Amino acid sequence: MKKTFFSLIALSLTLEVSAQNIPSADVQIKTAVLAAPSDKQAGAQVYGYAADGAFTIIRNGTNDFVCLADDPKKEDISVSCYQKDLDAFMERGRVLSKEGKNAKAIFDTREKEVKDGSLLMPKQPSTLYVLSGSKDNYDVATGALKNSYLRYVIYIPFATAESTGLPLKPDMPWIMDPGTHRAHIMINPAKP
Template sequence: MSKTFFYAAAICISLQANAQTTIPAAEIQIRTAVLAAPSEKQEGAKVYGYAPDGTFKMLRNGTNDLVCLADDPKKEDISVSCYHADLEPFMERGRILSKEGKNAKEIFDIRENEAKSKKLSMPKQPSTLYVLSGTKDNYNAADGTLKNSYLRYVIYIPYATAESTGLPLKPDVAGMPWIMDPGTHRAHIMINPAKP
């Protein structure tokens, strides 16, 4: 009897693990991913997401200057993002280094060195990243919609500083723009609107 119990428990655990990593259809991933983009850019954005076997791949080629990333099905809640195509070398390098097992500091240092040596191409002008997040219980997996979501903005300006932009190093009030990682390849303006 104990063998039967442990066998049943193993099946339940296996089914639960599989349910947690179910990959939505490409159409649903695309519909959710582009929610992070401005409305006029959603239809033409390039979208990366996940194949049924879990591999990361392009789901749709784009016709404009935006690249969107589908939600990672292995993570608890929903998070999708879109960014200007000029950020793609920077983002792709981060994904590669992360897949190699590098931690956040290692990824920062490697990309900083590669950007300084011109091995890693960085945008010549300010370039925006949009990040939309929400909870799983507000997500409709059948149609790819997300209720009560939160959208924040990141504007990359490589090597910008508080002095060159006039921005503070931290916000004084919710929604106030501020600069993070000033003076580095990853210098960016953070804009986190106040949550309702």
């Protein structure tokens, strides 16, 4: 009986601490959409974290953009937004990650599924924006992030260096994962 009682106390304290670390939905939304182009921010769908830590939609969208709130379990701030045609690809990655798959297994599974047609990738180039910054520069009460860094990824499935004219090494821009389902142009602006 004592063991059960203390286990329940520990569990409730863990849930309480988790809930305290998760910003309000409004703050999560404000921070998440910082990664989107300004004309896409107001209508973007936003995934974030409920008070119990569950990853869920916290705002329905009215345009073609999806944004992801910062993961409160991670040390620094990282939010991203992407064109909604990438959502199935992104969601499949989240599901495989939750199943405990490592990065190679996720890549290989999605590659196979794209090739066999069970996972659809956009037919046109589609952009992902990733905004990152230090927790020291983040105001959890307002969602403001100072001194952030924004990089861009343009997915072009199965593109190669030859089909794009882009280098394979980190020049600006360059192509990563050429010839695969996850081929994408990396654009990393110089940091200030």
